[in-house]
Amino acid sequence: MSTLGISSPTPDPTTADAAVLHPHEPEAGDLAALAARTAGDDLLAPPVRLDDVVPAPELLEADPGTTFVLTGDTAIRVTTHPGAREVADHLAELLRPATGLPLPVADALAVDPAGPMTLTLAGTTPPPVTTGGSADLGAEGYRLDVSGSGVRVVAETTTGLFYGVQTLRQLLPAAVESPTPVAARWALPGGTILDRPRFPYRGAMLDVARHFFAVEDVLRVVDHLARYKLNHLHLHLTDDQGWRIAVDSWPRLATVGGASEVGDGPGGHYTKDDYRRIVAYASARHVTLVPEIDLPGHTNAALVAYPELAPDKVAPPPYTGTEVGFSYVDPADERTYDFVTDVLGEVAALTPGPWLHIGGDEAYKVKGEVYTGFVERAQRIVADTGKTVVGWHQLAPAAHVDGRVLQWWGTDTADPATADAVRRGARLIVSPGNHAYLDMKYAEDTPIGHDWAGLIDVRRAYDWDPGTHVTDVPTTAVLGVEAPLWTESVTSLADIEFLLLPRLPAIAELGWSPRTTHDWARFRERLAGHGPRWSTAGITFHRSPEVPWPATPTIPGQRPAAKSDTAER
Numbered sequence: 406m407s408t409l410g411i412s413s414p415t416p417d418p419t420t421a422d423a424a425v426l427h428p429h430e431p432e433a434g435d436l437a438a439l440a441a442r443t444a445g446d447d448l449l450a451p452p453v454r455l456d457d458v459v460p461a462p463e464l465l466e467a468d469p470g471t472t473f474v475l476t477g478d479t480a481i482r483v484t485t486h487p488g489a490r491e492v493a494d495h496l497a498e499l500l501r502p503a504t505g506l507p508l509p510v511a512d513a514l515a516v517d518p519a520g521p522m523t524l525t526l527a528g529t530t531p532p533p534v535t536t537g538g539s540a541d542l543g544a545e546g547y548r549l550d551v552s553g554s555g556v557r558v559v560a561e562t563t564t565g566l567f568y569g570v571q572t573l574r575q576l577l578p579a580a581v582e583s584p585t586p587v588a589a590r591w592a593l594p595g596g597t598i599l600d601r602p603r604f605p606y607r608g609a610m611l612d613v614a615r616h617f618f619a620v621e622d623v624l625r626v627v628d629h630l631a632r633y634k635l636n637h638l639h640l641h642l643t644d645d646q647g648w649r650i651a652v653d654s655w656p657r658l659a660t661v662g663g664a665s666e667v668g669d670g671p672g673g674h675y676t677k678d679d680y681r682r683i684v685a686y687a688s689a690r691h692v693t694l695v696p697e698i699d700l701p702g703h704t705n706a707a708l709v710a711y712p713e714l715a716p717d718k719v720a721p722p723p724y725t726g727t728e729v730g731f732s733y734v735d736p737a738d739e740r741t742y743d744f745v746t747d748v749l750g751e752v753a754a755l756t757p758g759p760w761l762h763i764g765g766d767e768a769y770k771v772k773g774e775v776y777t778g779f780v781e782r783a784q785r786i787v788a789d790t791g792k793t794v795v796g797w798h799q800l801a802p803a804a805h806v807d808g809r810v811l812q813w814w815g816t817d818t819a820d821p822a823t824a825d826a827v828r829r830g831a832r833l834i835v836s837p838g839n840h841a842y843l844d845m846k847y848a849e850d851t852p853i854g855h856d857w858a859g860l861i862d863v864r865r866a867y868d869w870d871p872g873t874h875v876t877d878v879p880t881t882a883v884l885g886v887e888a889p890l891w892t893e894s895v896t897s898l899a900d901i902e903f904l905l906l907p908r909l910p911a912i913a914e915l916g917w918s919p920r921t922t923h924d925w926a927r928f929r930e931r932l933a934g935h936g937p938r939w940s941t942a943g944i945t946f947h948r949s950p951e952v953p954w955p956a957t958p959t960i961p962g963q964r965p966a967a968k969s970d971t972a973e974r
Contacts, residue, residue, distance in 0.1 A: 453576050455551075455596040457931050459910045460634060460917035462572070462600040471595025473556045475500070475577075481510040488563035491689065496570045500577075505586030545636070546601030549573060551593050564691045568634050572598060579937040604871065606834055606885025607916030608637030608695070609843070609909060611901070612892040614644035614706075615727070616666050617673035622898045624686050629905060629944075631690035633913035638687055639695040639762060639887060642752075645705035645724045645732055647672045650680060650696070654747040655711065662706035665723040667893055680755055688757070695795065696752050699764030700745065701771050701779050705732040707744075714741055727893045730769035736779040746786050753790035760810070761787050766797035777803045784809065795834070801826035810884060813875055814838050816858050824877035832884040835871040841912055843904050844891040847947055853894045854904060863932070863949045864925055867911035872920065888912040899945040906939060906946035907932055929953065 455467045483493040490510070497508045542548060547560040547569035558569035576594060580587040611618070611626055627638055642649045648662030651674060663674030675683070684694050704714070705724045712720035716735045724732075734741045753761055763783050768776060780796070780803040787794040793808040801811055801822040809831045813823055816839040827833060836842070838858035845861040846854040859865075866888075872880035888909060895901055910932060914923070929952050936954040939946045948954055 453578065453594060453934070455576070455594045455598065457934050458572055458575050458598070459928075459931050459935060460914035461922040461928070461931070462598045463919050463922070464599040466597045468552070468595035468597075471551070471553050472592040473551050473553065473595070474593075475504060475506060475508075475591035477506055479506060479508060481508055483510060483512065486563075489566060492563055492566045492570060495567070495689075496573070499570070499574055500581065500591075502585065503581045503583040503587050503589075504591055506591075542599075543601050545605075545634075546599075547572070548600070549598040551576070551595045551597075553595065556593060564636075567631075567691045568600070571632060571634060572600065574632075575938075579934070579941055582938045582942040584942075602634065602917045603919055604883065604885035604916050606637055606887070607635045607913060608639055608834075608885070608887040609635060609905070609912070610639035610641060610697075610836075610887055610889035612641040612644070612844075612890060612895075613649050614641055614647045614666075614699075615892040616668075616670065616896055617647060617649060617663070618892075618898070618901070619673075620675065620679050620682055622901065623683050625898060626901065626905075627683075627687045627690055627692050629902070629909060630692050633910050634917050635909075635913050636691060637693050637695055637758075637760075637885075637887065639697060639889070640683075641697045641699070641889075641891075642675075643697070643699050643706065643764075644703045645729070646726075647674075648706040648710065649674045650698075650752060651676050652748050652751050653677075654751065655744065657710035658707060658748070660710075662710035665706065665709075665725055667725055667727060668896075669725045670896075677755060684755070684757065693758040693760070694756060695758060695760045695762055696756055697762035697764055697795075698748055698752060699766075700783055701733045701736055701741075701776070702730065702766070702768030703732065703764060704734050707734065708732060711744070714738075714744055730767045733768055733771050736771055736775050742782060742786070745783055746789075749783075749786055750790055753787075753792050756792075759793050760795050761790065761792035762795040762812075763787060763800075764797060765800040766814075768799070798823045798826075798833075801831070805829040805831060808832075810834060812836055812887065814842070814889070815875075818874055819876045821877075823875060827878050827882045832882055833875065833878055834884050834887050835874055836887045836889055837869070837874060840866060840869045840874075841886065841888045842891070843888050843908055843912075844893070844895065847949060851947075853900055855891075855894070861908065863907055863911055863929070863951050866908040867914070867923075867928055868925055869915070870920060870923075871915055886912060886916040902945035903947055906944065907935070907949055907952060910935065 455465055481493045481497055483490050493510045497510050501508055542561045542565055544562055545564050545568060547558055547565040549569050549572055550557045558566060558573065560566040560569055574581065577591055578589050580589045609630055611623065630638055647666050648658045651659040659674035664672045666672040687694050705721055708715045708721050709723050712718055714734045749761060765780055771779060780800050784794045784803065784806045788806055793810065794806060795810040795812060798811045798813040798815065798820065811823060811826055811831050812834040813820065814836045816837060840861065842858055842861065844854050845858050846856050847862050848860055871886040872883050890901065890904060895904065914928065933953045933955060
């Protein structure tokens with residue numbers, strides 16, 4: 406039997422995880438069994454190239470002519486550890502539908518240690534690839550080795566192991582994304598990949614306040630992030646048009662404030678159990694949830710529910726338009742701070758991640774010292790919950806608190822106030838509106854989206870450097886990069902995917918890959934290979950004319966993707 410083994414991390418932080426896949430070359434009976442499931446000519450398709458991975462790995466060495474092939478005898482072996490076992494189960498769930506292989510998951514100790522297919526727990530210093538590079542894989546790094554006799558993934562944590570699995574997935578033929586069995590030769594190209602992220606924070610934001618999206622839609626977005634090694638999902642939970650999270654101490658926020666959205670739709674909100682489900686699903690895919698409660702502006706929905714928070718104590722009508730800057734909670738009333746304390750406390754208690762985002766942008770009617778005074782008090786309230794405060798870069802003039810993170814969304818790289826906040830200790834998440842805002846149109850004729858920050862085609866999303874983008878902010882102060890998706894014109898999951906893809910992988914590469922690997926000409930070629938993967942999985946995307954998409958083959962035994970899944974909407 407061939408095995409794919411995944412070892413667990415041990416309590417000793419100096420011990421690394423390992424995964425090993427031990428194949429045998431397919432026999433005639435193996436291929437005949439595949440062909441019997443469905444007809445097709447994918448059996449002898451060449452393997453994906455080792456350097457086709459997105460985001461680009463830090464280092465790789467191809468071994469031309471060497472492949473590893475999954476067969477009916479392949480099994481997944483994992484040493485005893487819950488986190489590593491979850492990664493192994495995830496891998497099996499990814500591969501079983503298309504391959505039709507059983508891929509049983511079992512304890513690695515079940516493998517005969519004297520046999521040719523054994524699992525070896527790696528130490529802290531796996532040998533470097535010959536092109537150089539440290540063997541320290543860190544909290545998210547991994548090493549993947551593919552030879553004719555096995556595939557081995559090594560990581561120091563289950564997070565690194567999970568990312569190694571995402572790379573392994575990309576090295577299999579595009580047909581692996583099929584929800585039904587496909588006749589294919591499930592081969593991986595030979596060689597070694599050593600891979601670690603450039604920035605610790607790599608994320609995307611989904612605005613569920615302008616338009617509400619069901620839990621299942623949010624989970625689908627989590628899957629897209631995990632596929633490209635993005636590790637944070639920022640949920641914009643509150644705005645003028647709707648309040649989307651239940652708060653026990655202020656129940657009308659959700660039931661009243663959540664009953665509206667742009668265009669006068671029905672709105673909606675997440676119960677605490679809904680939110681926990683999103684958190685748990687994201688955590689299983691090594692994605693940290695970052696909740697945003699936007700303050701002191703963008704609060705019309707809260708004022709509809711609780712007029713006592715309004716400066717004039719009069720409830721405004723529900724707002725279903727798209728203007729900004731007109732609403733705010735009363736910064737002079739202590740009841741406002743009771744509200745902020747209660748809401749942030751409940752949201753923090755639901756959120757295991759370290760971050761709590763308080764917005765802070767476009768509060769045009771709260772100015773000067775009144776604004777900074779409100780922000781400074783809100784920052785202290787966040788600190789009291791045990792979380793680290795994150796806010797849009799308009800928070801910059803306020804006094805610094807330990808760990809404070811500013812999210813910069815400007816379109817002009819010179820920003821003295823933000824640079825000054827960084828000198829006082831702030832770190833930066835970089836989300837330039839004219840490069841990273843995924844609600845911007847691709848081109849003038851894009852049917853949805855905005856253009857206030859300009860048109861953002863795939864190259865514009867890719868051709869910039871988060872580490873040096875903001876003037877007078879050193880790379881060491883950049884925590885990472887995030888791609889926001891605002892939803893004023895976005896009403897469905899198909900709309901979300903159309904604007905995310907193919908730009909999301911571009912942002913992911915900026916956050917993960919070393920700057921030295923960034924090359925538009927090569928990236929567009931690598932990205933092109935993902936079109937058939939998305940089509941096979943039924944994922945909507947924009948067929949950008951900048952990318953040399955291959956013709957999408959018909960996957961035997963699978964319904965072809967609808968035109969709207971793969972073409973201009």
